Amino acid sequence: MKIHEYQARELIATANIPVPHGAMVTTVDEAVEAAERLLGDNPPVIVVKAQVHAGGRGKAGFVKVVKTVDEVREAATFMLGNRMVSPQTPPEGLPVDRLLVAEGVDIEREIYLAITTDRARRTNTLIASAEGGVEIEQVAEERPEAILKVPMHPIDGLSDYQARELAFALGLKGKQVRQFVAIAGNLSELFVRSDASLAEINPLVITPASEQYPDGQVIAIDAKFNFDDNAMFRQQAIAELFDPTEEDPDELRARNAGLSFVALEGNIGCLVNGAGLAMSTMDIIKLHGGDPANFLDVGGDASQEAVTEAFCIILGEKGVKGVLVNIFGGIMQCDRIARAIVSAAEEVGFEVPLVVRLEGTNVEAARAVLAEAQGRMPTMSTAIDLEDAAKQVCAAVA
Ligand code: GDP
Ligand code: MN
Numbered sequence: 001m002k003i004h005e006y007q008a009r010e011l012i013a014t015a016n017i018p019v020p021h022g023a024m025v026t027t028v029d030e031a032v033e034a035a036e037r038l039l040g041d042n043p044p045v046i047v048v049k050a051q052v053h054a055g056g057r058g059k060a061g062f063v064k065v066v067k068t069v070d071e072v073r074e075a076a077t078f079m080l081g082n083r084m085v086s087p088q089t090p091p092e093g094l095p096v097d098r099l100l101v102a103e104g105v106d107i108e109r110e111i112y113l114a115i116t117t118d119r120a121r122r123t124n125t126l127i128a129s130a131e132g133g134v135e136i137e138q139v140a141e142e143r144p145e146a147i148l149k150v151p152m153h154p155i156d157g158l159s160d161y162q163a164r165e166l167a168f169a170l171g172l173k174g175k176q177v178r179q180f181v182a183i184a185g186n187l188s189e190l191f192v193r194s195d196a197s198l199a200e201i202n203p204l205v206i207t208p209a210s211e212q213y214p215d216g217q218v219i220a221i222d223a224k225f226n227f228d229d230n231a232m233f234r235q236q237a238i239a240e241l242f243d244p245t246e247e248d249p250d251e252l253r254a255r256n257a258g259l260s261f262v263a264l265e266g267n268i269g270c271l272v273n274g275a276g277l278a279m280s281t282m283d284i285i286k287l288h289g290g291d292p293a294n295f296l297d298v299g300g301d302a303s304q305e306a307v308t309e310a311f312c313i314i315l316g317e318k319g320v321k322g323v324l325v326n327i328f329g330g331i332m333q334c335d336r337i338a339r340a341i342v343s344a345a346e347e348v349g350f351e352v353p354l355v356v357r358l359e360g361t362n363v364e365a366a367r368a369v370l371a372e373a374q375g376r377m378p379t380m381s382t383a384i385d386l387e388d389a390a391k392q393v394c395a396a397v398a
Helices: 005-014 028-039 070-080 136-142 159-167 175-193 228-235 249-256 275-287 304-316 333-347 365-378 385-395
Strands: 020-025 046-050 063-066 101-102 109-118 125-127 148-151 196-206 218-220 226-227 261-265 269-273 294-297 320-328 354-360 379-382
Touching: 005 020, 005 101, 005 175, 005 226, 020 028, 020 226, 020 228, 028 046, 028 070, 028 101, 028 269, 046 070, 063 070, 063 196, 070 101, 109 218, 125 136, 125 159, 125 175, 148 159, 159 175, 159 228, 175 196, 175 218, 175 294, 196 333, 226 228, 249 261, 249 304, 269 275, 269 304, 269 385, 275 320, 294 304, 304 320, 320 333, 333 354, 365 379
Parallel strands: 269 294, 269 320, 320 354, 354 379
Antiparallel strands: 020 101, 046 063, 046 101, 109 125, 109 196, 125 148, 196 218, 196 226, 261 294
């Protein structure tokens, strides 16, 4: 699960990571009011930032660093009135409904700091770079040695000495080191405590020297978090941050029906039970020259209603030219799937070719159900095994 930057900033603030004040707004007038309030504190600059679940906002023109209320109005009008297109959005971009208006800071240096799980090492790992900011992807690609990695101990977490070594490796000096060590420690504890799968601060900046901070202040000016969906049952406060308007509507619909669904680019809709079987079904479609339109796992024991919902979602996807059903009935009874296929056909009407491969528990009963319905479902055919099914559906959409 993803959250917005303004939510992530509140989260890190509660973990004692310094971050400038700001307010989330949904209209130009609110943006102007927020800016007027913030300007009372005399910040060097104000930032206006689109709140969408995608990065690359800076380069897309959806992070504006400004000085006056008029500029805030202009930036807010632009962002709320245009879709944001970046390498991290779909080609048509994303609508912007929320903005963050925040106190800005003067920047001496930008550092990258993140934590994620390194699956190869099986540990949570700090990732940092002295070259943070909007070019971090390019740095990672062209000069991977500029990206530092520090594994966290599974029980003890991040040690102070590790954070100190990292601070020195990033070129931090004097009082910056202690500030960085506190931030890295707080972020690592927050990561574990909140069941995060990604915690990223890019950039973590160093401000110019001031009276209060003679070596500059180390402060976060952007934050991004992803969380483990499987942990949301014990993370109620985080779960409440969920913003359904940022989700793909079909993925949301599937989630509400207890299905796991991911929309893809191809034209063959797939309805499968079990994630492993779904993956191999996609592979075999590719092997025979086809292109899956989605990944859909109805689970080991989906209800007839859930299966019907799954069909409705697949058939509602634009670009679906054929559907492959691949069910192995272990816990799932094949006749239940067969009845769901027929009821979905009656509900939404199949016009595209439908290839069905069923195997396992109650398969004979299932075949009888399909045979009985064949007359009403002229585009349906059955397959003898997975390979046959893949060949049939690929031929049907070619
Ligand atoms: P992203 O591009 O979506 O990751 O958005 P960021 O919040 O990271 O902002 C992008 C860039 O805008 C940063 O790397 C900074 O260079 C600049 N920026 C953001 N906030 C401020 C600020 O408060 N002051 C200054 N001077 N620049 C900022
Ligand atoms: Mn950023």
